[in-house]
Structures are given as structure tokens and as C-alpha cells.
Amino acid sequence: MAKVLVVYYSKTGNTGRLADQIEQELVAAGKEIEKIRLAEEKDHSFLRDALRALFRVKGKIKEANFNLEGYDAIFFGTPVWAGSPAPALNEYLEECQGLEGKEVSIFVTYGSGLGKGRAMRMLKEMVERKGGRVIQKLAVQEKEVFKKVELKIVR
Numbered sequence: 001m002a003k004v005l006v007v008y009y010s011k012t013g014n015t016g017r018l019a020d021q022i023e024q025e026l027v028a029a030g031k032e033i034e035k036i037r038l039a040e041e042k043d044h045s046f047l048r049d050a051l052r053a054l055f056r057v058k059g060k061i062k063e064a065n066f067n068l069e070g071y072d073a074i075f076f077g078t079p080v081w082a083g084s085p086a087p088a089l090n091e092y093l094e095e096c097q098g099l100e101g102k103e104v105s106i107f108v109t110y111g112s113g114l115g116k117g118r119a120m121r122m123l124k125e126m127v128e129r130k131g132g133r134v135i136q137k138l139a140v141q142e143k144e145v146f147k148k149v150e151l152k153i154v155r
């Protein structure tokens, strides 16, 4: 059975809710799924988080599985922070192994929508730098994260 990994960071839960919706769709499509919610070692203020994201900081994250070898498809999710992905996901994408040739889906949640295209482009570039192939992108406004998502079903 195809095994799908969903790796995401969520500070206030919105991206986590979207990850849950994605999980439901994948399960309904008969996929075996694992989810990793990244956690930063330290908590930072709103302003610091925005600046860290803007300057593409890689946040120190708690221990996580960085080995992607055993999965057929991967999803990466993050909130949009200052038009950028969150530092925890930057760090994960730097450290992970085995993304080469994999089908990758990226998802973001956002507030106003300012910079969401930029954040997704940055995320796509990071995935491609590690050899992943981005096959779909989802961007959901924070108020819409409880809604059912339409997914292109992965391998």
C-alpha cells in the first residue's frame, strides 16, 4: 500500500487542521499515512517569528524522523509568516534525506494572504533543491481550514 508522509509545522493549530483534512482525504483514497508535527525548541514573539521567517532562519526543532526513504509521497505544510515558510520547516527541509524523485505536495495556511505566493515559491524551491517534484500546491485561508479539501491524489 502506498505510504504517504505529512510533515508540517503549526504554531496556533490552523495548519494542523488543514493537515487533518488532508489526512482524511488520503485515508479515504486508501493511503497509509503518517504525520509529523514539527516543534521548535524555543518559543518566540510574533515579531521575532516574522523576522526569523523573513530572514529565512532555520529554527531549532525537536527530534523528528528526517529519513524519507520509505515513503511514496510527501506533503509539507507551513503557515505563511512574513511571506515566507516558517523556520521549523526550513530546518526540516535542510536536514531531511531521501526526497530525490519523490512526489511532493505543499500546503500553506495564511491570514490576509499577503505573501502567500512568495511563501509557496520559496517552499517549492527548497523541495526542488532536495530533488523532490512538486505536483500540487494548496493554500487555505485560516478561516477555511475546517473545510474539506480537494486533493490531486498522489501515488
Ligand SMILES: Cc1cc2nc3c(=O)[nH]c(=O)nc-3n(C[C@H](O)[C@H](O)[C@H](O)COP(=O)(O)O)c2cc1C
Pocket (backbone or CB within 6 Å): 009, 010, 011, 012, 013, 014, 015, 016, 046, 047, 049, 050, 078, 079, 080, 081, 082, 083, 084, 109, 110, 111, 112, 113, 114, 115, 116, 141, 142
Ligand atoms: C509571525 C507571523 C507572521 C505572519 N505573516 C503572515 C503573512 O505574511 N501573510 C499572511 O497572509 N498571514 C500571515 N500570518 C498569519 C498566519 O499565516 C495564519 O494565521 C496561519 O494560519 C497560522 O497557522 P498556524 O495556526 O498553523 O500556526 C502570520 C502569522 C504570524 C504568527
